[in-house]
Amino acid sequence: xxxxxxxxxxxxxxxxxxxxxxxxxxxxxxxxxxxxxxxxxxxxxxxxxxxxxxxxxxxxxxxxxxxxxxxxxxxxxxxxxxxxxxxxxxxxxxxxxxxxxxxxxxxxxxxxxxxxxxxxxxxxxxxxxxxxxxxxxxxxxxxxxxxxxxxxxxxxxxxxxxxxxxxxxxxxxxxxxxxxxxxxxxxxxxxxxxxxxxxxxxxxxxxxxxxx
Amino acid sequence: xxxxxxxxxxxxxxxxxxxxxxxxxxxxxxxxxxxxxxxxxxxxxxxxxxxxxxxxxxxxxxxxxxxxxxxxxxxxxxxxxxxxxxxxxxxxxxxxxxxxxxxxxxxxxxxxxxxxxxxxxxxxxxxxxxxxxxxxxxxxxxxxxxxxxxxxxxxxxxxxxxxxxxxxxxxxxxxxxxxxxxxxxxxxxxxxxxxxxxxxxxxxxxxxxxxxxxxxxxxxxxxxxxxxxxxxxxxxxxxxxx
Numbered sequence: 001x002x003x004x005x006x007x008x009x010x011x012x013x014x015x016x017x018x019x020x021x022x023x024x025x026x027x028x029x030x031x032x033x034x035x036x037x038x039x040x041x042x043x044x045x046x047x048x049x050x051x052x053x054x055x056x057x058x059x060x061x062x063x064x065x066x067x068x069x070x071x072x073x074x075x076x077x078x079x080x081x082x083x084x085x086x087x088x089x090x091x092x093x094x095x096x097x098x099x100x101x102x103x104x105x106x107x108x109x110x111x112x113x114x115x116x117x118x119x120x121x122x123x124x125x126x127x128x129x130x131x132x133x134x135x136x137x138x139x140x141x142x143x144x145x146x147x148x149x150x151x152x153x154x155x156x157x158x159x160x161x162x163x164x165x166x167x168x169x170x171x172x173x174x175x176x177x178x179x180x181x182x183x184x185x186x187x188x189x190x191x192x193x194x195x196x197x198x199x200x201x202x203x204x205x206x207x208x209x210x211x212x
Numbered sequence: 213x214x215x216x217x218x219x220x221x222x223x224x225x226x227x228x229x230x231x232x233x234x235x236x237x238x239x240x241x242x243x244x245x246x247x248x249x250x251x252x253x254x255x256x257x258x259x260x261x262x263x264x265x266x267x268x269x270x271x272x273x274x275x276x277x278x279x280x281x282x283x284x285x286x287x288x289x290x291x292x293x294x295x296x297x298x299x300x301x302x303x304x305x306x307x308x309x310x311x312x313x314x315x316x317x318x319x320x321x322x323x324x325x326x327x328x329x330x331x332x333x334x335x336x337x338x339x340x341x342x343x344x345x346x347x348x349x350x351x352x353x354x355x356x357x358x359x360x361x362x363x364x365x366x367x368x369x370x371x372x373x374x375x376x377x378x379x380x381x382x383x384x385x386x387x388x389x390x391x392x393x394x395x396x397x398x399x400x401x402x403x404x405x406x407x408x409x410x411x412x413x414x415x416x417x418x419x420x421x422x423x424x425x426x427x428x429x430x431x432x433x434x435x436x437x438x439x440x441x442x443x444x445x446x447x448x449x450x451x452x453x454x
Contacts, residue, residue: 036354036355037355037356039355039356039357040355040356043355043356067214068215068217068226069217069226070217070218070222070223070226071217072218072223073223073226073227076227077226077227077230080230080231080234081234083234084234084237084238087238088238088241091238091241091242091245092245094245094249094252095245095248095249095252096248098249098252098253098256099256102256102350102351102362103355103359103362104355105352106327106352106354106355107355174408176408176409179356179357179408179409180357180409
């Protein structure tokens with residue numbers, strides 16, 4: 001019974017983070033990195049991989065330690081845990097993907113300050129069992145990544161005429177604003193608007209049924 | 213037994229233990245990967261030399277082939293040049309062709325970019341009048357914007373033999389600007405197209421590259437590599453007072 005409850009909670013946490021409480025278009029968190037890295041799909045994909053690892057592993061670790069961590073030092077311990085997992089990403093990239101590391105090193109370090117990671121630790125992992133926390137962190141990372149990759153695809157295509165660096169011939173010219181941070185504001189705002197409109201429409205459609 | 217989470221000694225001990233534990237884990241990983249990272253850095257620099265002087269295709273060469281080419285054809289000059297004005301030492305690197313003839317020199321270039329220091333190498337022809345290429349060894353510029361200085365589209369311009377003889381009106385050696393200048397324009401010889409959307413990086417690069425070239429020119433003249441006096445440059449195409 002307890003196992004079944006835990007599985008349900010984990011599944012619910014994953015689903016909520018992926019869509020209903022998506023970090024980008026519902027919670028509007030992690031916007032700095034959304035603006036900064038989304039002009040290239042490759043950079044975005046690598047940044048997202050780093051963030052998924054950091055949210056998942058730090059959520060799991062914080063949850064495992066939750067019975068032993070004093071409230072007074074929990075933020076310090078949480079930041080320490082996040083920093084450790086981010087430094088692991090940095091070291092692994094430097095050792096095994098050196099050339100990629102040279103391009104995105106500046107942003108890997110910034111995962112430590114990404115509010116999504118600390119937000120999930122505070123809101124969920126510190127109060128919930130490990131498996132559910134792991135899924136919550138995974139959901140937050142995947143939800144963030146899905147939106148970021150979509151934004152990056154639009155920006156790279158319109159800005160450079162390429163996807164993952166490969167030229168796609170249909171777009172005739174480079175649209176400079178898409179390469180620069182203001183371009184991310186426009187695409188992000190459109191993404192948030194589209195996702196929220198869809199959610200509102202769905203809620204409006206299901207509301208009368210619930211009343212019955 | 214559950215610990216008393218409010219007890220001050222427990223709080224201090226727990227915080228200290230966590231910090232020590234995680235720091236030890238990171239240090240272990242760092243030490244374990246150190247040799248790989250060092251090899252990566254070395255190989256990156258060796259590939260940069262091969263690419264800079266077109267000594268082969270570093271993308272298709274194995275690390276052993278790259279190391280062999282560098283060992284045989286890249287030589288660090290024994291005596292560094294000294295800029296008489298600032299006293300700065302400039303360590304030149306010489307590249308030789310298969311026939312043993314000097315192909316060119318690599319000058320270290322560095323300066324503050326938009327975010328932090330940029331380090332690289334500029335290859336110049338044996339008569340010190342033309343660029344042969346450029347590589348950037350380290351930078352912290354914005355990926356996708358200033359970070360594009362490492363992309364071939366930007367660096368290719370330096371392989372086109374830009375004029376680095378002193379401008380007669382004391383203008384810059386090179387100009388990195390967003391202005392579109394066609395190949396037929398007299399200013400083309402010293403012009404490098406800036407990176408779209410990365411004005412900060414382009415401006416910083418323009419500034420420190422010219423400063424490095426100025427210092428190198430003075431040091432090379434002091435070392436007798438260049439005869440003093442006006443250079444055989446192509447006039448002063450960048451002097452806008454003309």
